Structures are given as C-alpha cells and as structure tokens.
Amino acid sequence: MAGKDPQAPHLARLAALIADETRAACLLALLDGRAWTAGELARHAGVAASTLSEHLGKLVAGGLLTEERQGRHRYVRLADARVAQLLEDLAAQVAPQAARRPRNLRESSAGSAMARGRTCYDHLAGRLGIAVTDALTARGLLRQDTGFALTDAGLGWFDSAGIRLDRTGRRPLARACLDWTERRPHLAGVSGAALCRHALEVGWCVRIGSERAVKVTAAGERALDELLGIEAATLR
Amino acid sequence: MAGKDPQAPHLARLAALIADETRAACLLALLDGRAWTAGELARHAGVAASTLSEHLGKLVAGGLLTEERQGRHRYVRLADARVAQLLEDLAAQVAPQAARRPRNLRESSAGSAMARGRTCYDHLAGRLGIAVTDALTARGLLRQDTGFALTDAGLGWFDSAGIRLDRTGRRPLARACLDWTERRPHLAGVSGAALCRHALEVGWCVRIGSERAVKVTAAGERALDELLGIEAATLR
DNA sequence: CGGACACTTCGGCGCGCACCGAAGTGTCCG
C-alpha cells in the first residue's frame, strides 16, 4: 500500500517518548516549570541513576527537554511552553480515569492541596486558577463566549496592576488550558504566565514544599479581593 | 520513593496507544473526520487484518476511537474533537522534522495538494485554512492579538452568511489550531467546523480522492472573494 | 442453505527496550 502517512513514524516516535512510565513521571514532575537534576528525577521516579540518565538522553534528543550542565550536575527542564501545553492536554485527556479516590491520608491531603491551587508549568491552575479566570471573565476583562481572548479592558487591567505583558514573541497572549481537577479552562499563555510570576514575586502565593502546589497568603487574599473581587472563601 | 505522580501510569498508557507506527497511521488517517472500516485501515497501514483488529480494540478501549458495528463491518472514527485536537497538536510538534523534501513525484504532488488545502478533522487547514483565518482577522471578525476569539462583528458575519453556530455544547466557538505545513494558527472549534461543513455543502470546495486534501471550486473562489476578499491567486 | 466475506481469537515468534550493577569520566572540595 502506498498510503501510510509519512508523518506516522514521527508521531509514533514522539508518543513513544511519553509512553514510558518512568519518563512520564519525569515529564509530569517537570511541569512545575523548574529545572531538576538527573539525581532528583531518579529518586523521584524510583529508578537507578544510570537508567534515568538514558531516559534523559532520549527526552533531550527528542526535543522535549533542554539541558544545562553546571559542574557535575545536569539540569533539565521542559523545552518550552509548547511542550508543557502538550503534556497538560494529554494529562487532561486521561484525567477522568485518574480522578479516583485517594488511597491514603497523605495522598489525600497532597491531592487536595493540589486541587486548591497549583502551577501548570508557568501559570496558575486548580481552584485558584479557575477563580482568577472566572473573575477576569465576570469583569469583562477576558472573553470566553466566542473563544478565549483578553478584551481591551483586560489589557488595561494588566497594565494598571503593574504586570507587563511581553507581546513580541509568537506565544499567544491568552490561551485556554483545561484543568484536570476542575475540568474547566483557565488562563494560560503570556498573560497567565505573567500573572503567576507576579503573584509569586509579590507574595500573593507561595509554593508548598517542592511540589507544584501553591498556597494563597493573607496578603494574596486581600489583593485578589481588591483587584478582582475574589472572596477568600472560594479559594478554600 | 513516595513521589511518582499517580497520573504517570495513565499518561504513559495513553501515549503508548499513539506510540505504535501502525496505530499512528490509523489515527492520522482518521483525522479526516470520517469513519473507516477495519479493512480499509488494514490496507492503508499495510498490515494483516488480524493485527489491525487488535489495534482497534486497544484504541477503542483507550477512548481514542468510537466504533459502530454495521452488519459485518466495524466502522471506527475519532472519539471526539478533543482527541482530534490532541493529535493535531502532536503532529504540529513533530512537523519541523517531518517537513523534509518529498521522495518522489507522486508524494510531491500529493503533498502540495495537501499544503494547498485540506481538512483537519472537521475544519479547514493548509493555505486555504490560513487564508480564511487571515481574511477573518483582517476584517475584524476574528481577534488574534489578545488570544483567539470571534468578535461581535464576526458573530454577525456567520449569521449573515447563513452559517449557524451551535453554542450549546462545551466546545469553544473559536480555537486556534496550529497548521503543520504553514506553522501558523488557523480557525478551529465550533465556528471552524461550521465553516468547513458549509463550504463542502454548498460546493465552495470538494474533497480530492479519499484523502484529506480539498480543492477550491470556481464557485468557491467567487464566494470567498465576495464574502472575505480572498483573491483566488493566494489559494494556488 | 451454502459460499463469500469482514472481522476476531489464538498460538507462536522475534525484536525492542527498560532495567540493573559495575566500571569509567569529569567536577568539586578539603
């Protein structure tokens, strides 16, 4: 048969990079947007350092990760926002099955912290991300009914809040990212990333431990209420 | 180690479905949005019917495909628009390597027909899709600078063109889909699908052979020029 | 009712790959 799309082998090779449980665990860990060392990832995934080294080689060669060598450490991070988006989309696709009841107390409390608020690569997700997105929409700053885009008023809001938006790159200013806990879209793209960075910089929220979960501070509750009318109760 | 995201096995299993070249070829073929029989896919992929039957079993069980039994035929199609989007995003990710020079004349002419115009699941892509998207944007019907959404004028345009938009579902009205030939976003979502369906129904374009490629008709060139100011030359 | 046809199930084969531990390379620090 002549057919058989020439893209098929490439697609299969890309998917194969994610199709291993150990590599998948690494990629999900790296969704926190930070750089991890090979050793950290090996401990996280529960395999030998030598095994993980081979995995990193494949992921870097496949373009999903970039590496930075510093002394005797090999730091890796997701290659770019596009890769992060791809992983988020895949994660959202499997979420229905993954949303099963937690096995024990520890997993449960960790899970609920993640459900309250977390980062999705470089933007806010969980109930916190949804609350912010909903508030922006309710105030006419974000338009979701005909797609997903900031309004002119929305541009003004970011400006007046002192959050600068880099509009030079090709990355979209606003993009919907489907939340795998809430099953609803939240703000991603340049503006979502800028908002998250700002929130962490000025202390509206802080990271919990070494995971992706974040917690809203008292100052953050005040600021979100003032700027967007978000009641603190909705974040708990 | 306690860590290791509980989502990792699910993510790996989903990716594994796409990580086989034969299954990938099937999924890409099904991106035309139509239903194929198991036999057609077996011939397309160049494997035995028994082999393909097993593949279809996995893809259906994994939720990527839905099946419909009719007599002695088993028709399968992509489960929904979300799956199609996922595949398109993955295909776009590998496009840089896949965009190599064609091996022979036949592949070359098939490739250029696909580059001129094709369907991406249920919306228009290729130069045709880009041209429509650009025209909508230039006329203020689609806003891309702050995200990706129809404007109120855009809603009016669809209405006056007699293209009804179903706004009841959860699928976004407008969504960007990255084109793997042009490397630029084009219109997808409810409005993109409605536009494509309309174009095929009223004969603005017709499918070429059994593939995803489409050709703009003379009537289509006139209509696109009148409604959106697209010059026929840009489509060739 | 019998044969053609589409698909499925099963057994068996062979390749690919994730894994480990041991040995090797390069970096940091006392």
Add this chain to the structure above:
DNA sequence: CGGACACTTCGGTGCGCGCCGAAGTGTCCG
C-alpha cells in the same frame, strides 16, 4: 593530590508487544 560525588557508558537479562497465519464467529447474498 586524593577522595567524595554526579553522572555516563556498557553488558547482560527479561519482559512486553507487534506481527503473522490459521482457525473460528457472525453477516450478507445468491
């Protein structure tokens, strides 16, 4: 300079899975 450390390379092992052909099931049609 020597030892601790992070990572890499290399053989070797075993499992998983994609593949086929043959036999089986269900459907259509003359």
